[in-house]
Amino acid sequence: MPRDAAPAADLPVRVPLVREPWGILRSLEVARRNLLELIPEVALRQPIVSGRTGVRWHMVMDPESNRRILKDRVEDYPKSEVTKNILKPAIGESLFIAEGAHWHWQRRAAAPVFSARNIRNLGPIMSAAADRAAARLEAAAGRAANLLDEMVTATFEVISDVTLSGGEGFDRAAVHRAIDNYIAQTAKVSLLDILGAPAWVPRPLRLVSSAAMREMKRTADAAIDRRRGRGHAGVPDLLDLLLEGEDPKTGRRMTTEELRDNLLTFIVAGHETTALTLAWSLYLLAFDPAQQARARAEAQRVLRGRTATAADVGHLPFIRQVIDEALRLYPPAAMVSRTARVADTLCGREVRPGDTVMLPFYALHRSYLLWDDPHAFRPDRFADRAAIDRFAYLPFGDGPRVCIGASFAIQEAVIILATLVSRFRFSRIPGKDPRPVLILTLRPEGGVWLGIERAGPADAACAA
Numbered sequence: 001m002p003r004d005a006a007p008a009a010d011l012p013v014r015v016p017l018v019r020e021p022w023g024i025l026r027s028l029e030v031a032r033r034n035l036l037e038l039i040p041e042v043a044l045r046q047p048i049v050s051g052r053t054g055v056r057w058h059m060v061m062d063p064e065s066n067r068r069i070l071k072d073r074v075e076d077y078p079k080s081e082v083t084k085n086i087l088k089p090a091i092g093e094s095l096f097i098a099e100g101a102h103w104h105w106q107r108r109a110a111a112p113v114f115s116a117r118n119i120r121n122l123g124p125i126m127s128a129a130a131d132r133a134a135a136r137l138e139a140a141a142g143r144a145a146n147l148l149d150e151m152v153t154a155t156f157e158v159i160s161d162v163t164l165s166g167g168e169g170f171d172r173a174a175v176h177r178a179i180d181n182y183i184a185q186t187a188k189v190s191l192l193d194i195l196g197a198p199a200w201v202p203r204p205l206r207l208v209s210s211a212a213m214r215e216m217k218r219t220a221d222a223a224i225d226r227r228r229g230r231g232h233a234g235v236p237d238l239l240d241l242l243l244e245g246e247d248p249k250t251g252r253r254m255t256t257e258e259l260r261d262n263l264l265t266f267i268v269a270g271h272e273t274t275a276l277t278l279a280w281s282l283y284l285l286a287f288d289p290a291q292q293a294r295a296r297a298e299a300q301r302v303l304r305g306r307t308a309t310a311a312d313v314g315h316l317p318f319i320r321q322v323i324d325e326a327l328r329l330y331p332p333a334a335m336v337s338r339t340a341r342v343a344d345t346l347c348g349r350e351v352r353p354g355d356t357v358m359l360p361f362y363a364l365h366r367s368y369l370l371w372d373d374p375h376a377f378r379p380d381r382f383a384d385r386a387a388i389d390r391f392a393y394l395p396f397g398d399g400p401r402v403c404i405g406a407s408f409a410i411q412e413a414v415i416i417l418a419t420l421v422s423r424f425r426f427s428r429i430p431g432k433d434p435r436p437v438l439i440l441t442l443r444p445e446g447g448v449w450l451g452i453e454r455a456g457p458a459d460a461a462c463a464a
C-alpha cells in the first residue's frame with residue numbers, strides 16, 4: 001500500500017497516511033488499531049474528502065466549513081451518535097453529550113464554574129501537583145522515565161482535587177482505573193459505528209457498565225450528598241461551584257445525578273487530554289534541544305527556582321507557544337464527528353441528512369493549504385496569535401460547544417510544564433520514540449520515555 005513518505009529524521013513523529021482508499025473490511029481492521037490511519041494523505045491537500053462505508057461521510061479540513069458546522073449552523077450538526085454511545089453509560093446526559101434545551105441550561109449553570117477568577121483560585125492545586133511531579137522526577141534524575149505516566153498522575157491529582165477536594169472516601173486509583181478501562185473497551189466497540197459499519201459486520205457485545213464504574217458513581221453520589229449537608233470551607237472546588245450553580249434563566253439547580261454526571265464528565269474530559277498535551281510537549285522539547293533551552297531560559301528567568309503559579313502564566317509566553325504547537329501537531333481530541341440534520345453544501349459538496357461529518361483536527365492542523373511546513377515543530381508560529389486563522393486551529397473546538405475547560409487546561413499545562421522545564425533537562429532515548437495512535441484521544445503508544453537530568457541555573461545564561 002503506497003503511503004505518505006516515511007517520517008523524516010528531522011521531523012517529530014507522525015503517522016504515515018494512506019494514499020489509496022481502503023476497502024471496507026480493511027478500514028474496520030485499521031479503525032480498531034489506529035483511527036489516524038483512516039485519514040487519507042489527500043486530506044492534507046484538499047479541503048474536503050468524502051466517501052461511503054455503510055453511511056456517506058465527509059472529512060472537512062476547511063476553516064469556512066468548520067465555522068458553519070461548529071458555529072453558524074450548529075443546530076444542523078448535532079454531535080454524532082458515536083460520541084454519545086461511547087460516553088453515555090459513563091457520564092449520562094451531561095454537558096458533553098446533551099443537546100438542545102437540556103444542554104443549554106447545563107452550560108449556563110456550569111459556565112460560572114470556569115470563570116477566570118475561579119480558575120485562578122484553583123491555581124495552588126495545580127502548583128502543588130507540579131511540585132509533586134518535580135519531586136518524582138527528582139528521584140528519577142539520571143535515568144529514564146515514562147513522562148506520559150507521570151503527567152497522567154499529575155493531571156489526575158489536579159482533577160480529583162478540584163472536583164472532590166481529594167478526600168471524601170474517594171479512591172483516586174480505583175476511579176482512575178475504572179475510567180481508563182471503560183474508555184479503552186468502549187472506544188474500540190464504537191469505532192465501528194464511526195464508519196457506519198453495516199449491520200452484518202459483527203460487533204463485540206455492547207459493554208454494560210462495569211462494577212468499577214458503578215462503584216465510582218456510588219462514591220461520587222455519596223460525596224455530593226455529604227457536601228450538600230456540610231457546605232464548603234476555604235476555596236470552593238468544582239463541586240461547591242456546581243452545587244451553587246443555577247440556570248440564570250430558570251433558577252433550576254442540578255440534581256445529585258446531574259451533578260455526578262457532570263463531575264465525572266470533567267474528570268473524563270479533563271484529565272487525560274491535559275496529560276497528553278503535557279506529554280507531547282515534553283516529547284517535542286526533547287526532540288528539539290534548542291527550543292527546550294529557550295523554554296528553560298524563560299521559565300528559569302520568571303520562576304527563579306520557584307514552582308509556577310497562576311500569576312506566572314501570563315509571563316511565560318514561550319511555554320504557552322510550545323503548548324499551542326503541541327496541541328496543533330498532536331491534538332488530544334484529534335477528530336470530532338457530527339451528523340448532518342438537514343441537506344447542506346460544504347466546499348461545493350452535497351451533504352444529505354444523516355451523513356456523518358468528521359472534523360479531523362489532526363489533518364486540519366497539518367494541512368498544506370493552511371500551514372507552512374506543517375509537520376515541523378515551530379512554536380514561533382504562535383508568537384502572533386492574531387495571525388492564526390481561528391477555524392484553522394481547533395484543539396478545543398469552537399462555537400457554543402467549545403471546550404468549557406480550555407482556560408483551566410491551559411493554565412494547568414503552563415504551570416506544570418514551566419515548573420518541570422525550569423528544573424530538568426529532557427532527552428530522547430534512541431529507538432523509544434512514541435507512535436501517535438488515535439483511540440478516542442491521540443495517545444503516544446508506548447508512552448513518552450525520556451532521559452531526565454537536573455538542569456542547573458547556568459542553562460538559563462547559556463540560552464538567554
Ligand code: HEM
Nearest residue numbers: 096266269270273274333336395396397401403404405409
Ligand atoms: C488540553 C486539554 C483539553 C482538550 C484538548 C479538550 C478538547 C475538547 C474539545 C475538542 C471539545 C469539543 C468537542 C466537540 O465539539 O465535539 C471539548 C468539549 C468539552 N470539554 Fe474539553 N478539552 C480539554 C480539557 C478539558 C477540561 C480540563 C475540562 C473540564 C475540567 C473539559 C471539559 C469539557 C466539556 C464539559 C466539554 C463539552 C462542552 C459542551 O459541549 O458544552 N475539557 N473539549
